[in-house]
Amino acid sequence: MLSIKNISKSFAGNVVLKDISMEIVPESIVGIAGPSGGGKSTLLRCIQGLNTVDSGQILCDSKIGFMFQDFQLFPHMTVWQNILYAAKLEKNKSIYELEELAHGLLKKLDIESLVERYPGNLSGGQKQRVALARSLMLQPDLLLCDEPTSGLDIATMGEVVDLLKSVCSKQTAMIIASHDLDFLTRIADRIFLIKNGQIIAHMVVKDLKDPIGYLRTLYGKS
Amino acid sequence: MNFVDWTFIGSGAKVTLELLFGGLSIGVPLSIILVILKRKNLGTWLINPYISIIRGTPLILQLSLIYFASPGILGIKFTVLEAGIIAFALNNSAYMAEILRAGVDSVPKGQFEAAETLKISTFYTWKDIILPQVLANILPAFTNEIITLLKETALIATIGGADIMRKSQMLAAEQFTYFAPLCIAGFLYYILAVLVEFLAKKLEKKIHHA
Numbered sequence: 001m002l003s004i005k006n007i008s009k010s011f012a013g014n015v016v017l018k019d020i021s022m023e024i025v026p027e028s029i030v031g032i033a034g035p036s037g038g039g040k041s042t043l044l045r046c047i048q049g050l051n052t053v054d055s056g057q058i059l060c061d062s063k064i065g066f067m068f069q070d071f072q073l074f075p076h077m078t079v080w081q082n083i084l085y086a087a088k089l090e091k092n093k094s095i096y097e098l099e100e101l102a103h104g105l106l107k108k109l110d111i112e113s114l115v116e117r118y119p120g121n122l123s124g125g126q127k128q129r130v131a132l133a134r135s136l137m138l139q140p141d142l143l144l145c146d147e148p149t150s151g152l153d154i155a156t157m158g159e160v161v162d163l164l165k166s167v168c169s170k171q172t173a174m175i176i177a178s179h180d181l182d183f184l185t186r187i188a189d190r191i192f193l194i195k196n197g198q199i200i201a202h203m204v205v206k207d208l209k210d211p212i213g214y215l216r217t218l219y220g221k222s
Numbered sequence: 223m224n225f226v227d228w229t230f231i232g233s234g235a236k237v238t239l240e241l242l243f244g245g246l247s248i249g250v251p252l253s254i255i256l257v258i259l260k261r262k263n264l265g266t267w268l269i270n271p272y273i274s275i276i277r278g279t280p281l282i283l284q285l286s287l288i289y290f291a292s293p294g295i296l297g298i299k300f301t302v303l304e305a306g307i308i309a310f311a312l313n314n315s316a317y318m319a320e321i322l323r324a325g326v327d328s329v330p331k332g333q334f335e336a337a338e339t340l341k342i343s344t345f346y347t348w349k350d351i352i353l354p355q356v357l358a359n360i361l362p363a364f365t366n367e368i369i370t371l372l373k374e375t376a377l378i379a380t381i382g383g384a385d386i387m388r389k390s391q392m393l394a395a396e397q398f399t400y401f402a403p404l405c406i407a408g409f410l411y412y413i414l415a416v417l418v419e420f421l422a423k424k425l426e427k428k429i430h431h432a
Contacts (some may be wrong), residue, residue, distance in 0.1 A: 023384075048339055049338075050335050050338065050339070066339035068335070068336060068339075070332060072332040072335065072336035073337070074331070074333070074351055075355065076354045076355055076358065076429065080240065085340075085342075085350065086340035086342050089342060089343070089346060092339070124346075132338070135340075136342065138341070159396070
């Protein structure tokens with residue numbers, strides 16, 4: 001569903017991504033680990049098309065959804081409007097179907113009581129649920145999440161794992177960029193470790209006894 | 223003290239309001255066009271000097287140029303009202319363009335990107351995502367500009383427009399008393415300004431949340 005072939009990207013002479021390749025198959029959760037500034041976000045932004053690549057190819061035949069690190073909810077719209085606005089413009093479903101879908105998502109994400117609120121009156125965890133619902137309204141096959149646990153406490157982090165996993169079970173693949181190894185090993189099937197713009201390791205989480213320990217040792221090396 | 227006919231001065235309000243709404247209804251769309259062109263880097267060689275010159279010269283000079291000089295230069299004789307509306311519209315567009323530009327700059331880039339990831343078209347992104355936020359950000363400056371323009375329409379008196387200001391002067395000259403006619407004129411301007419402020423506050427309440 002997504003094939004990345006030897007992509008490179010630099011900003012004003014700074015190499016951010018160097019010869020990155022990976023394949024994403026349906027219903028998988030892929031983690032992108034690595035230190036801040038290592039190129040994780042840029043990789044997601046290139047996949048989404050928010051940044052162009054300098055060389056290499058990104059082949060994608062799936063519908064992509066994107067979750068921003070800072071959510072980027074529309075501050076002048078209520079939660080309900082945030083969730084429905086883009087989906088309504090797509091015009092491939094009736095309003096009735098869309099509202100049905102929205103109610104389903106709101107219930108699943110436990111934010112039904114927030115529909116009339118504005119983003120300014122929501123906590124970080126609530127904003128994230130709204131952002132997730134907003135992306136899922138367009139029913140993407142592939143969801144890109146940029147640092148979904150940043151700014152959330154540990155208890156909320158556990159909820160994010162459950163939420164994203166329950167979402168993924170419905171044929172949505174995910175690529176999650178995070179510096180949080182604990183979180184990634186709990187959620188991802190496979191993890192790519194990106195450092196200084198390069199993939200320095202690729203692992204299948206269930207094949208490892210101590211994936212966090214393994215990642216930590218790799219973190220230290222260059 | 224003589225009886226002062228305030229309805230005579232009040233009848234000048236028609237001209238004042240025509241100038242205000244005429245100036246705004248041309249000036250504001252023009253400023254939007256200027257900002258869009260500037261963002262697309264089109265014609266900035268013309269737009270930047272335009273804004274700079276309009277902001278850097280007195281409005282009374284711009285008004286006089288349009289009214290007195292256009293017959294000789296362009297071969298067009300504008301009526302007082304036309305010349306007023308053109309001058310106020312041009313003047314307003316330059317100031318408004320700068321206010322708008324600052325307003326658009328104040329919307330985080332992430333909002334444009336969020337709209338892009340949700341496949342919202344450029345038109346709807348601007349209409350429903352960006353401009354409502356711009357409006358919320360610039361409303362105080364926008365209100366200021368409207369009130370400034372309202373008061374500046376009094377300059378029309380210099381080319382003979384029969385607005386509130388001019389009519390109060392006419393009455394003053396006729397009755398040899400300045401205090402009451404000017405106070406009435408001042409009161410009328412003030413009422414209009416308060417009305418603009420009131421409407422802006424209402425709008426502000428409507429679009430500001432939390």
